[in-house]
Amino acid sequence: MSQHPGSYCPNCRAHLMPEQRFCANCGTVIDVGAHQPTARPPSMEGWASAHNDGTVPATPPPPPPSSFPQQPPSYYTGPPIKDSSKSVMRQIGCGLLSVILVVLLLCGGVSYLGYNWLRGLANSPSSGNTGSTQSSNSGNTADSTPTSAPIKTTSLSGSRPLAFIYSDVKITLLDVKQAASFSDGVTPPKPGVIRISFKEEQDGTKAAYYSYSDVMRLILPDGTIVAPITAKNGTVTDASTNRQNWIDFPASTDLSVSNMVLRVGTDAEAQMQIPLKANADVSKYQPKTVTLNKQTTYTGLSWTLTSAFVRWSANGKHAEKGMIYVITSLKVDNTSAQDFYGSPVDYLRLKAGDVTSAPSGDTTVPLVIEKGKTGATGECAFLVPQGSTDFSLIFLATPSISGSQQATIPFQI
Structure with missing residues (x-):
């Protein structure tokens, strides 16, 4: 196939020289017969033989070099060209892994915060979980308002006062309260407090000095002797005392108050046994x-x-x-x-x-x-x-x- 002046490469449209078999720009084969040795027609061989006087070459000269940069043909067999596709894939893989880790961390954080929020909601008083609230309050301490159970009150007032004199202080028992605990007292290891309320009166002639934790004991129905755990006013020091007071003992709220006895006096003193019931006979302790x-x-x-x-x-x-x-x-x-x-x-x-x-x-x-x-x-x-x-x-x-x-x-x- 011969070329005409002004023809172009069908692949890259580069300008071709006459008789150019390869595109100097992209290496495209222009003449399909370029891969085969050029055969002379018989007439040409004869003419060359007959007229070859040493000035005519046996084969036509190669085409002149082109001024365009040379590109390797499609069948280029030089050094291998580095493939960057693997590097790109590695970069894509690393980025994808980072995204996955970030998503997992965000999901874990949201789950943790959500769990704590739900837990706090479940434990809050407004959530309706009154059982857990009462359980935690039952460990606190009480006066006339118990924290986990209603107060059971037994009056000791009757036709005659339940009164006696200790160290020149007249003590009149008023009532007995039973509760799991009291807000202004001390909670015992086991729930249950017996609070004895009483009135103190001194004649003012001679001050008494003693501690109720030393001189008072509660005798339970089974004979167990219990020491007090706290008192509103634990000591007497004023020669003109006239006040309301109470003392707490640890004891189950299921026990019967009428079968209990308040013992007054230390082991070295003359002890008085005061039954905790209205109209009890305490005349032997009166002057x-x-x-x-x-x-x-x-x-x-x-x-x-x-x-x-x-x-x-x-x-x-x-x-x-x-x-x-x-x-x-x-x-x-x-x-x-x-x-x-x-x-x-x-x-x-x-x-x-x-x-x-x-x-x-x-x-x-x-x-x-x-x-x-x-x-x-x-x-x-x-x-x-x-x-x-x-x-x-x-x-x-x-x-x-x-x-x-x-x-x-x-x-x-």
Whole structure:
């Protein structure tokens, strides 16, 4: 196939030279016979042989070089060209993996936040989960409003007050409350609190000092003795106390209050057993008074035992174990010609059975009674064995009092 001037490559449209068999730009084969050796026609061979005088080449010269850059033909067999498709695929794979990891992290974070939100909603009071709220509140502490159960109240008021005197403080029991716990108290290890409410009254003459945690115990129906866990006012220190108070004991709310006993007094003191029921008989713990008006003469003075009374406490102290106080009230008239000097601790004694006791604590009998003084008064307390009924007030003959001779006033309570 021959070319005509001004022809173009059918592949890249590059300009072709006459008789050009390959496109210098893209390497496209222009003449399909270019792959085969060019055969001369017989007439040409004969002509070349006949006319070859050494100036005509046996074969036509190759086409002149083109000014266009040479491109490898489609059958190019040079060094392998690097394939970038694998690098591209690796980059795409890494990017896809990063996207997947980000998506997984986002999904995990959203799931975690959602779980916590649902958990908080389930535990909140507004979610209606009252069971869990009550369970957590039951561990708190209470006064008149329990945290997990209603209060059961047993009144101790009746036709006669449930009252007694401890260390010169009058205590009147008011009621007993039972609850799982109280908001202003202390929650015991096991649910259940017995709260005893009472009123305190002091006469103001002598301050008492004691702690309710030391002097009060609750005896349960089965005989178990329980110590208190807390009190509104745990101690008494004011000589003019007049207030409401309460004390808490750990005990099941299923127990019957009427079968419980409040024990008052330490192991070294005379203990009082107070039944927790209205109108209980506590008369043996009440003061007993007897009017006597019995007289004797001692050192020329007239002494009158006007009265005597039995108490479980005196001078701000509670009686010792097995003992009780007997307090004598005296009136003295000094009609002699001289003043009287003497301390009751030196010359006064109280005999109860086989026991003779000296004055206990402070006395109010005057140390000096002037001559001509009448109507001087005072009291003197003695600790005697419980159960004593026959007594003798003894005025001792003592060298410390001039002209003293023993005198006695017997009496009964």
